[in-house]
């Protein structure tokens with residue numbers, strides 16, 4: 070039950086902390102989130118799902134403690150509704166990989182993902198010494214593809230294959246956004262009137 074599904078939403082990011090674990094676990098069990106985010110290269114890896122307790126604990130520990138990651142909780146009017154962050158941070162190469170999930174389904178398709186990405190991209194390109202962000206996306210993930218393209222990410226190449234539960238293979242795209250391009254896109258960027266941002 071969502072307590073404050075208000076029309077006007079203030080979106081902010083804060084660092085993920087151990088108290089957030091129960092919610093992250095719920096999202097790791099959500100079939101929609103898994104179908105849209107988790108890449109299974111072939112039938113031999115299908116047994117990885119659903120995640121057991123041990124795997125979930127390891128993943129959450131990585132989100133919280135892994136030095137090559139930085140994970141933020143997305144809050145909408147103070148409620149934790151998803152996570153966004155960086156992984157594979159390579160400070161020498163000035164690159165990192167990005168991920169996002171809106172775990173609370175009621176908050177998808179309302180501009181929250183877009184707002185969270187703007188906050189993260191501003192933070193990364195203003196405050197961290199990174200010149201490019203890249204990500205992996207499944208070719209059928211329409212909301213994600215639309216969001217990334219709108220923010221200036223460009224498809225570079227296929228980074229692999231995903232084998233779904235119906236036995237069909239899908240392409241996994243590698244998309245990237247250089248810092249300079251973000252500032253061009255950002256300049257002309259407008260959010261819906263009901264959304265406001267609180268920067269990091």
Ligand SMILES: CC(C)(COP(=O)(O)OP(=O)(O)OC[C@H]1O[C@@H](n2cnc3c(N)ncnc32)[C@H](O)[C@@H]1OP(=O)(O)O)[C@@H](O)C(=O)NCCC(=O)NCCS
Pocket residue numbers: 101102105106151169170171172176177178179180181182183184205206207210211212213215216219
């Ligand atoms: C992908 C995701 C982060 C997008 O966040 P969101 O808050 O739902 O998206 P937004 O409301 O900010 O919308 C972003 C764009 O996608 C479009 N969009 C949203 N939901 C859509 C849907 N179901 N189908 C098609 N387009 C959709 C919006 O219309 C918007 O484009 P527009 O401004 O041109 O209208 C979110 O849907 C999600 O967490 N999905 C599950 C996990 C996931 O897929 N993560 C990404 C893995 S690569």
